[in-house]
Amino acid sequence: MKILAIETSCDETAAAILEGPEPGTMSQNPCLQLLSNVVVSQVDIFAAYGGVIPEIAARSHLEAILPVIHQALNDAHLHPQDLDAIAVTHAPGLLGSLLIGTLTARTLAILWQKPLFAVHHLKSHIYANWLPTASKSSLEKVPAFPLLALVISGGHTQIIYMPEHNHFEIIGTTRDDAIGECFDKVAKILGLPYPGGPSIAQCAKKGNQRKYPLPHPKVDDLDFSFSGLKTAVLRSVQNACDLDITTPSYELKKHLSAQQKADFAASFQATACDILIEKLELALERYPETKSLVFAGGVSANQALREKARQVFEKTQSGLNLRLFFPELQYTGDNAAMVATAAYFEIISGVQPTDPYKLNILPRTPIK
Ligand SMILES: Nc1ncnc2c1ncn2[C@@H]1O[C@H](COP(=O)(O)OP(=O)(O)OP(=O)(O)O)[C@@H](O)[C@H]1O
Ligand SMILES: [Mg+2]
Incomplete structure (x- = not known):
């Protein structure tokens, strides 16, 4: 199954596509393939201020989000109809930033008729450790x-x-x-x-x-x-x-x-x-x-x-x-590859998709 993931919880606008075995083929170390991974960081904007300004971050996400998703599809040589699911960070993070990502994901899930999975940002950070890497191929390489x-x-x-x-x-x-x-x-x-x-x-x-x-x-x-x-x-x-x-x-x-x-x-x-x-x-x-x-x-x-x-x-x-x-160093900061990985393990653990008409952002909710 192919998952398009979207991440906008702070000041990185990111989209990635991950492919993994179909649910039902549960294994401790499923063969995951990262088909694309696009990150547009706003770090240069905020270097001048010495910190993130939430309003500017949200506006920058708005400009970047569609080109970033487009790029993720292009890099993976896929069309929207090839996707099996959409995942998005809905908590925790900056309110305006989360809104841009979730509204985009909800709209695409409705338009493209794909199941939508809401992912907690800290889950994604943890699941960065399951991302496929060149050196990570054997069973003992996952936690x-x-x-x-x-x-x-x-x-x-x-x-x-x-x-x-x-x-x-x-x-x-x-x-x-x-x-x-x-x-x-x-x-x-x-x-x-x-x-x-x-x-x-x-x-x-x-x-x-x-x-x-x-x-x-x-x-x-x-x-x-x-x-x-x-x-x-x-x-x-x-x-x-x-x-x-x-x-x-x-x-x-x-x-x-x-x-x-x-x-x-x-x-x-x-x-x-x-x-x-x-x-x-x-x-x-x-x-x-x-x-x-x-x-x-x-x-x-x-x-x-x-x-x-x-x-x-x-x-x-x-x-x-x-x-x-x-x-891997490239996956320590915010990115969507880790969101897709967390979503994959949600899906194979039996988590049900969320209603795209009802998904709410939760700027300060703990991991569950
Ligand atoms: N080499 C490093 N040593 C120490 N800290 C680092 C290093 N590289 C990045 N950081 C710190 O990591 C933080 C950014 O990490 P990350 O992107 O995971 O946080 P965030 O997304 O803003 O917050 P959260 O994930 O809790 O919502 C910054 O505070 C940055 O200074
Ligand atoms: Mg983070």
Whole structure:
């Protein structure tokens, strides 16, 4: 079956077509083929503002959505009548952005008479780990259940337990900022370009991660908190520059040398990674039956995190047969290939299509 997926939850307008075996031929590792994958990012527009402006994002989606879908069909050498289903991100995300994607998908589902599947954005980030890749061909290359997924993105920081396909239990979540948001805000303090995550990772390469010790939040259980870490960086920068705590954050960058910026980037990145790893260790103690540890979302592109996770879990947990999964770098940020993959596993798990006349967007709903 061929699925056209549409993603517009934030500032990427994306469409992709995925082909998989017909439902009923359930296998742990079905042979999936990505026929096309088109992403138009608005990152260049928002670099000038240092962040996403929802109204501009929605208007940009409106301009890009039909050409992007057209391109996805062309790249796959398909016509609308060749499609078996349409999938779309309906939650969570920016209200105006979600509206453009869902209204387009609903209209096409009605016009082309295709079943419509509504997909939660975090499901898609997790299912990026099932996307076919050149190096991923054998059975052991897809995650085994039960698994723990660490979703680390611009809007979320969660640990999710998955006993099987399409079943999600949130076992830890952030109580304030998301980790990606924290990378972006710290980058702003240091005067590094938007988006902050890749800028911090790049700048940290020349830095000393032990130069500026930063605190770990004291949050019980498997929950996270990142707003204190952001403030700790702010205070530490003010202190290193001999400035008063009332000095506004946007004035600090001009007082920092290139080496200080690198040292702050490295110290922050190392602390943020350690916080994630500590919580994953605790989660594995609570869920010792876990067979795979799956990373998902924009921050899972971070190489320092990948290295640290491999060091910690592949070494100490090898007796448990724990396997680690990271999405290919091109699938860590928002794209529609992951939406199509999530929809495929929804369909073969027996999820029924949604009524295109009734589908609502849900800007802040948790994964279910
Ligand atoms: N190499 C990296 N290291 C750390 N953070 C990164 C890296 N690359 C991207 N990021 C961060 O990932 C975030 C974007 O990820 P993503 O696109 O998954 O989030 P989003 O779609 O905005 O939010 P959500 O998925 O929660 O709705 C940004 O905060 C960005 O700074
Ligand atoms: Mg996202």
